[in-house]
Amino acid sequence: MKLSKPLISLLAPGILCLALSACGESSESVSFFAMDTCMTVTVTARDADEALALCESRVNELEQRLSVTLEGSELARLNSAGSGTVSDDTARLLSEALALCAETGGCFDISVSPAVAAWGFYTDEYRVPDESELAALRSRIDYRGVHIDGSSVTLGTGQRLDLGGIAKGYASEELRSLLQERGVDSALIVLGGSVEAIGSKPNGESWRIGVQDPNSGGYLGVYRLSDGCMVTSGDYQRSFERDGIRYHHILDPRTAAPAKSDLRSVTVVCDNALRADAYSTALFVMGSRRALDFWRQQGDFELILYTADGRLLLTEGLSEGFSTELPAEVISHEQ
Amino acid sequence: MKLKKITAAALLTATALIMFLIEAQIPALTPVPGIKPGLSNIVTLFALWTLGGWWALAVLLCRVVLGCLLTGQVSAILYSLSGGLPALGLSWLLKGFFPSDRLWVLSVFSAMAHNLGQILCAVAVTQTPSLFFYLPLLLISGIISGAFTGMAAQNICRRL
Amino acid sequence: MSNKRWALLFALVILLCAAVTLLLPSGGSTVGIWQRGELLCTIDLAAVTEPYTLRIPYEGGESIVCVEPGSICIQSADCKSQTCVRHGRLRPGGTPIVCLPERIVIRYLRTEGGVDAVTG
Numbered sequence: 001m002k003l004s005k006p007l008i009s010l011l012a013p014g015i016l017c018l019a020l021s022a023c024g025e026s027s028e029s030v031s032f033f034a035m036d037t038c039m040t041v042t043v044t045a046r047d048a049d050e051a052l053a054l055c056e057s058r059v060n061e062l063e064q065r066l067s068v069t070l071e072g073s074e075l076a077r078l079n080s081a082g083s084g085t086v087s088d089d090t091a092r093l094l095s096e097a098l099a100l101c102a103e104t105g106g107c108f109d110i111s112v113s114p115a116v117a118a119w120g121f122y123t124d125e126y127r128v129p130d131e132s133e134l135a136a137l138r139s140r141i142d143y144r145g146v147h148i149d150g151s152s153v154t155l156g157t158g159q160r161l162d163l164g165g166i167a168k169g170y171a172s173e174e175l176r177s178l179l180q181e182r183g184v185d186s187a188l189i190v191l192g193g194s195v196e197a198i199g200s201k202p203n204g205e206s207w208r209i210g211v212q213d214p215n216s217g218g219y220l221g222v223y224r225l226s227d228g229c230m231v232t233s234g235d236y237q238r239s240f241e242r243d244g245i246r247y248h249h250i251l252d253p254r255t256a257a258p259a260k261s262d263l264r265s266v267t268v269v270c271d272n273a274l275r276a277d278a279y280s281t282a283l284f285v286m287g288s289r290r291a292l293d294f295w296r297q298q299g300d301f302e303l304i305l306y307t308a309d310g311r312l313l314l315t316e317g318l319s320e321g322f323s324t325e326l327p328a329e330v331i332s333h334e335q
Numbered sequence: 336m337k338l339k340k341i342t343a344a345a346l347l348t349a350t351a352l353i354m355f356l357i358e359a360q361i362p363a364l365t366p367v368p369g370i371k372p373g374l375s376n377i378v379t380l381f382a383l384w385t386l387g388g389w390w391a392l393a394v395l396l397c398r399v400v401l402g403c404l405l406t407g408q409v410s411a412i413l414y415s416l417s418g419g420l421p422a423l424g425l426s427w428l429l430k431g432f433f434p435s436d437r438l439w440v441l442s443v444f445s446a447m448a449h450n451l452g453q454i455l456c457a458v459a460v461t462q463t464p465s466l467f468f469y470l471p472l473l474l475i476s477g478i479i480s481g482a483f484t485g486m487a488a489q490n491i492c493r494r495l
Numbered sequence: 496m497s498n499k500r501w502a503l504l505f506a507l508v509i510l511l512c513a514a515v516t517l518l519l520p521s522g523g524s525t526v527g528i529w530q531r532g533e534l535l536c537t538i539d540l541a542a543v544t545e546p547y548t549l550r551i552p553y554e555g556g557e558s559i560v561c562v563e564p565g566s567i568c569i570q571s572a573d574c575k576s577q578t579c580v581r582h583g584r585l586r587p588g589g590t591p592i593v594c595l596p597e598r599i600v601i602r603y604l605r606t607e608g609g610v611d612a613v614t615g
Contacts, residue, residue: 036595040612124575190612201611212590212615222610230614237615267614440501471512478505 027186027202028052034059035067035167037192043179044186044202051182055175059191062171065090068113068162069122078153079113079160091151096274097166101143104282104294109143109253111155113162118256121249126240128247129256137256168194169231169277176273193237196229196273206321211304214264220306221324229273233280234265252285259285264308266291269318270301288313296333303331344382344390351378351398352405359406373446373480375402379423380442380488384435385495388427395419417456422449435492442485446477526567526585528560529600540565551599558599567601569594590615 028048030041034056041055065087067073074086086094097110115137120126129137145156155161163170168191175189176196187198188207197207206224213220214236223230235248235258252259266284268276279301283291288305295303295315304322305313312328319330354374375398383391399419403412422445433441450473458467496504528535530551546563548570556573569579572594579594590613591602 037593042611188612193614195612195614207612208610210610210613210615212613214615218586219610219613232615234615265615437498437501443501443505471515475509475512475516478509482505 030056034063035171039192040190041175042188043184045182045184051179051184054178058174058178059171062174066163066167068164075161075163083154085152088151091148091153093170094153095148097163098143098146100275100278104278106143106253107285108165108278108282109141110161110163110165111141111143111146111159112251112253113160114140114158115251115256116162119247121238126242128242134256141253141256165281166274166277168192169273172196172229172273194229194231194273194277197225197227200226211267214306220304220312220326221322223269224321228269228271229276230267230269231273231276231280232265232267233284236264250281250284261285261287262307263288263305265306267304268301276301292331340386340390343386344394347378347382348394348397351375351394352402354378355398355402356405373449373484376422376446377484377488380426380438380485381491383423383426383430384438384492391423395423414453414456418449418453421452422446436489438489438492439482439485442488443478443481446481447474450474450477526601526603530598538562538567540567558594560601568592
């Protein structure tokens with residue numbers, strides 16, 4: 001058959017290539033700006049472009065709804081009116097947030113907004129409130145003053161909510177559901193300092209995530225992450241200096257001032273970014289001792305703590321996946 | 336007979352398109368842009384050898400325009416042509432120097448021209464001369480894929 | 496020339512290219528500069544031989560980016576917080592340099608051998 005041989009010559013390289021390839025998946029990455037930070041999402045999928053566009057628009061949509069500073073947002077309107085109805089999604093998020101406030105004994109508190117405003121963190125016009133102002137602010141901060149009934153929310157007198165402490169974690173989880181619904185099994189979602197991994201890298205290896213060293217541009221160490229998330233709160237992320245004193249942005253809800261913690265950074269490794277985001281803020285405020293007690297009680301997450309005196313503490317579940325050149329103490333569940 | 340040639344050219348264009356579309360489904364094997372098997376080049380070479388330069392050019396132009404329109408990447412037309420035209424051009428020029436059993440060598444040269452053309456275009460468009468750093472890698476892939484596609488084309492020409 | 500000779504010639508060229516690729520700095524030193532989400536340009540820092548500056552203008556001023564062999568940083572900016580200027584040089588796998596009001600982001604395009612992302 002004179003035709004078959006040339007046909008095979010023609011098709012053979014093509015068939016070989018097809019056999020060698022995965023079915024048309026490509027790895028793409030997009031960077032965009034939202035929630036005051038640079039976000040990068042990397043997806044391996046057939047329609048990676050489309051998936052990424054959806055991620056970006058979802059984050060923008062969330063920001064429109066939940067931002068404290070955007071005038072028309074649900075949260076801004078709730079804050080200025082003191083009460084109101086919110087969408088089902090927002091109501092659910094608020095309930096989850098309040099539960100986290102309770103779980104952390106108020107060390108994470110979504111009603112801390114008046115204090116954030118007073119210190120100037122919303123406008124970058126920093127100032128140091130005096131003690132009487134702080135006392136007044138303290139009386140307005142208490143998550144227990146927030147009541148949710150269905151989709152109707154009522155705030156206590158003078159209260160204002162700020163979901164900044166969980167916004168990125170929440171957005172991260174939303175993107176995770178979005179991508180998983182589309183059948184994506186390999187993705188990396190980096191929203192500012194919150195890193196969430198779906199599955200592993202396309203080549204099967206875990207994602208290598210560096211934990212920033214507060215003292216330098218380098219890393220405390222590198223963790224091999226797959227199917228999970230890492231969120232960090234640190235005193236170096238946002239701060240200002242006045243009269244030789246540095247004030248960072250993680251406020252202690254009980255003092256309405258930057259938390260005086262023995263920690264410089266807290267990284268929570270867990271399977272839910274919303275919890276991780278809330279925990280990282282709360283545990284920073286708690287300080288190393290209470291944070292580790294909390295960890296022993298809850299148990300289903302891991303911690304990387306870096307103290308002000310340069311000690312690196314790792315909870316025992318982490319030690320395998322975490323590699324570091326610094327001397328590290330491994331904390332076990334027993335006291 | 337012109338009709339025979341038009342028909343042959345049309346068939347070849349269709350074949351090249353199919354290969355192009357198949358290739359478009361294959362994920363980039365490396366992060367470096369431009370490394371692909373170049374299957375449609377088999378057809379272009381075959382057209383050059385059997386129908387002559389002008390017909391091969393027609394097949395190439397039709398395949399690139401149609402292929403890019405079909406895959407929705409209109410911007411890729413420039414990029415494809417920046418590789419395809421030099422490749423065809425060089426093959427056309429050197430055609431006379433190579434006997435039919437060295438067609439694969441011609442194909443290797445045309446693949447290298449293809450890579451060089453694409454990099455030049457990419458550098459000009461993005462204004463990043465640093466892209467030239469990819470050239471050695473692309474040349475390696477070009478030589479290998481050029482050899483294979485060339486041998487395929489050579490085989491077909493021999494049998495027909 | 497015989498088929499074998501041609502094959503040998505091409506094999507040599509391949510080896511040469513491989514050697515060149517291994518010896519030259521790879522794309523792991525390529526950075527991207529974005530403004531308001533748009534990629535302005537990519538720069539291969541390893542390919543920079545002489546330092547130069549890039550001016551990125553915007554309403555209210557401009558940022559001056561300093562590009563040197565192997566490093567990049569924002570030299571000056573007309574923004575309130577100056578976090579971008581304080582960031583100093585961009586480190587491989589480290590946090591991107593970000594200038595908020597104008598959403599100027601400078602980061603490595605691909606991290607090689609280092610990390611895929613940084614938390615912190």
